[in-house]
Amino acid sequence: MPLLYFEDFTIGRSFDCGTSPVTRDEVMEFAREFDPQPHHLDEEAAKRSILGGLAASGWHTCAMTMRMFAGGVLSLADAQGGIGSPEGRWMKPVRPGDVLSMQAEVIAARPAHSKPFGFVTFACKVSSQKEQVALILMTPIMGRRP
Amino acid sequence: MPLLYFEDFTIGRSFDCGTSPVTRDEVMEFAREFDPQPHHLDEEAAKRSILGGLAASGWHTCAMTMRMFAGGVLSLADAQGGIGSPEGRWMKPVRPGDVLSMQAEVIAARPAHSKPFGFVTFACKVSSQKEQVALILMTPIMGRRP
Numbered sequence: 001m002p003l004l005y006f007e008d009f010t011i012g013r014s015f016d017c018g019t020s021p022v023t024r025d026e027v028m029e030f031a032r033e034f035d036p037q038p039h040h041l042d043e044e045a046a047k048r049s050i051l052g053g054l055a056a057s058g059w060h061t062c063a064m065t066m067r068m069f070a071g072g073v074l075s076l077a078d079a080q081g082g083i084g085s086p087e088g089r090w091m092k093p094v095r096p097g098d099v100l101s102m103q104a105e106v107i108a109a110r111p112a113h114s115k116p117f118g119f120v121t122f123a124c125k126v127s128s129q130k131e132q133v134a135l136i137l138m139t140p141i142m143g144r145r146p
Numbered sequence: 147m148p149l150l151y152f153e154d155f156t157i158g159r160s161f162d163c164g165t166s167p168v169t170r171d172e173v174m175e176f177a178r179e180f181d182p183q184p185h186h187l188d189e190e191a192a193k194r195s196i197l198g199g200l201a202a203s204g205w206h207t208c209a210m211t212m213r214m215f216a217g218g219v220l221s222l223a224d225a226q227g228g229i230g231s232p233e234g235r236w237m238k239p240v241r242p243g244d245v246l247s248m249q250a251e252v253i254a255a256r257p258a259h260s261k262p263f264g265f266v267t268f269a270c271k272v273s274s275q276k277e278q279v280a281l282i283l284m285t286p287i288m289g290r291r292p
Contacts, residue, residue, distance in 0.1 A: 037216060063206075080185065081183060
């Protein structure tokens with residue numbers, strides 16, 4: 001498949017970004033390093049929290065989303081990702097044992113005025129195997145024009 | 147210091163959240179796992195990118211921000227962090243060798259209607275040692291009422 005350019009990212013086009021299994025070890029490793037709250041690290045404390053059980057850090061879910069986006073979109077494109085703003089909404093807790101999957105849909109595209117590229121925004125919809133949406137994340141990229 | 151409750155998070159109150167040194171090894175380790183774009187992994191490719199040199203994944207900066215927030219705010223409070231929405235803006239690239247520091251300022255607070263807690267939003271301002279703001283991140287928490 002040839003590289004995708006800005007012009008290929010038409011509004012409504014959707015990309016299957018594969019899956020990301022969520023292991024208990026990875027949940028706890030990420031939490032220990034970056035988000036050491038009891039509901040990410042301690043089963044009993046997590047049960048008593050509003051999350052009702054052990055759950056991945058929301059930032060871990062964002063990072064897994066970036067990994068799926070890199071594989072499913074950026075690897076096909078002459079583009080750089082993660083421009084501008086982290087913006088989204090955590091909808092449901094992500095649990096150890098979940099298998100996340102992701103669709104990235106183009107929701108906005110505009111060419112730069114005087115440079116050979118354009119800005120594209122994707123809505124990345126991350127779902128669990130229970131088909132619950134866990135995270136919606138807006139992901140802007142800068143795509144080159146041929 | 148006694149635990150802080152919802153009522154202690156008055157608008158304008160600011161918390162020093164310490165520092166986070168950014169090592170080249172950690173930048174590349176995070177990028178390999180979650181954001182394998184050339185400008186996070188390859189010095190030469192990074193020089194040719196719009197970032198002008200190797201830079202941390204924006205999601206890595208968010209994760210470091212969460213770590214500083216956990217240390218500087220959540221550890222003092224009867225509260226849970228990371229409720230709702232990731233929202234912010236990446237302002238400047240974060241480079242290996244940088245030392246990030248962070249101030250978290252209360253910008254909004256409202257009690258829940260019928261439950262013994264309230265919602266507090268912090269503007270987390272992450273700066274490099276060059277006093278450039280690298281990231282602004284809105285961070286909501288749920289603080290308990292005594």
